[in-house]
Amino acid sequence: MALSRLSVSNLRNLAHVDIQPSPAVNLIYGENGSGKTSLLESINVLALGRSFRSHKIKPLINESAPALTVFGKVSHSGTEIPLGVHRPRIGDSQFKALGAPVESLAELASYLPLQVINADAFGLLVGSPKLRRQYLDWLVFHVEHEFYALWRAAQRCLKHRNSILRRGRIGEGELTPWNLELASCTEKIDSLRSECFERLLLVLEPLLKEFMAVDGLKLSLYRGWEKGRAYQEILQETLPRDLKQGFTGSGFHRADIKIRINGQSAADILSRGQQKLLVCALKLAQGQLFEQLTGRRCVYLVDDLPAELDEKHRYLLVKWLNILRTQVFITGVEVDPLISPWSDQNQEVKVFHVEHGEITSED
Numbered sequence: 001m002a003l004s005r006l007s008v009s010n011l012r013n014l015a016h017v018d019i020q021p022s023p024a025v026n027l028i029y030g031e032n033g034s035g036k037t038s039l040l041e042s043i044n045v046l047a048l049g050r051s052f053r054s055h056k057i058k059p060l061i062n063e064s065a066p067a068l069t070v071f072g073k074v075s076h077s078g079t080e081i082p083l084g085v086h087r088p089r090i091g092d093s094q095f096k097a098l099g100a101p102v103e104s105l106a107e108l109a110s111y112l113p114l115q116v117i118n119a120d121a122f123g124l125l126v127g128s129p130k131l132r133r134q135y136l137d138w139l140v141f142h143v144e145h146e147f148y149a150l151w152r153a154a155q156r157c158l159k160h161r162n163s164i165l166r167r168g169r170i171g172e173g174e175l176t177p178w179n180l181e182l183a184s185c186t187e188k189i190d191s192l193r194s195e196c197f198e199r200l201l202l203v204l205e206p207l208l209k210e211f212m213a214v215d216g217l218k219l220s221l222y223r224g225w226e227k228g229r230a231y232q233e234i235l236q237e238t239l240p241r242d243l244k245q246g247f248t249g250s251g252f253h254r255a256d257i258k259i260r261i262n263g264q265s266a267a268d269i270l271s272r273g274q275q276k277l278l279v280c281a282l283k284l285a286q287g288q289l290f291e292q293l294t295g296r297r298c299v300y301l302v303d304d305l306p307a308e309l310d311e312k313h314r315y316l317l318v319k320w321l322n323i324l325r326t327q328v329f330i331t332g333v334e335v336d337p338l339i340s341p342w343s344d345q346n347q348e349v350k351v352f353h354v355e356h357g358e359i360t361s362e363d
């Protein structure tokens, strides 16, 4: 699975870009503010309908243009899937796959699975549980087809339940249908998440050994309510508290991956550098497990690699990206620190230079 063509119009300072990336390694260098991150952002927009810098696409439209367009072709098992995103300044975004409008952003996301390693990704460890939940759900979404429908149904129930709770006065039996459906979806979501998580731990183990020399590191899944209890029971038991707060306090929406070192939160113990290495290992494990379970490979976007990792760990990340045999796009200000880790990896490397939003291939 690789992006074989990328064409961008009017996304930030990228007026017109049309490149044919390498199916393996793409190194993008240029001065600060030249447009490197914008190029990665355009791939993110194509894959997910949004940027990794902001949830809104509008600020991405070039300030003097009426719309932005990103078009790409994803090659997979000898076929090519055309994808397109068009966002006018006034009006709604249009997303297309295989020449037709997509039904949902979830459908769009299924065509080009992406992993992003950038300064924000390093917040995975220290950020809110939502980020770690999203990390796990990315995997569950891509490998378990029933997950998305379950997750949507559970969100809908939660919304209804919360609006009844907020109202305060509850008619007899009013909560019952929502509780029942919420509990049924929640238990299924939990079991899909737990299964993926167990598999993830197996893949993560060898990566952690290489990336982190830290004893006592342990990852565990908190499912969002008390261990060993049925969720339905919890909903009954916590009703007085939920009523007081006006929302449902326990459930799939509270799940988290707890990362601890000898019982203490890893975020409080690890250095900033170690946190980055742990996040790299987590991201690599996700790509590796994704391939094991689906036979597909995700594309990695790595923004400003030399600024984020020292030389030794840049080589280590490259070694593992090479093992994954996945398509990568890596940016940096200087070209040499980007190229040198790949010199003996026997991969098809393409180098792109970005200057004032213009991109030239150096092959």
Ligand SMILES: Nc1ncnc2c1ncn2[C@@H]1O[C@H](COP(=O)(O)OP(=O)(O)OP(=O)(O)O)[C@@H](O)[C@H]1O
Residues within 6 Å of the ligand: 011, 012, 013, 030, 031, 032, 033, 034, 035, 036, 037, 038, 039, 059, 060, 061, 062, 063, 064, 304, 333
């Ligand atoms: N809507 C917009 N219209 C036009 N230009 C924009 C818009 N949004 C941002 N820019 C400009 O686009 C340029 C590219 O930014 P980008 O973040 O891609 O640079 P970069 O090469 O990754 O830089 P750095 O190395 O500093 O991270 C910047 O100069 C920015 O000011």
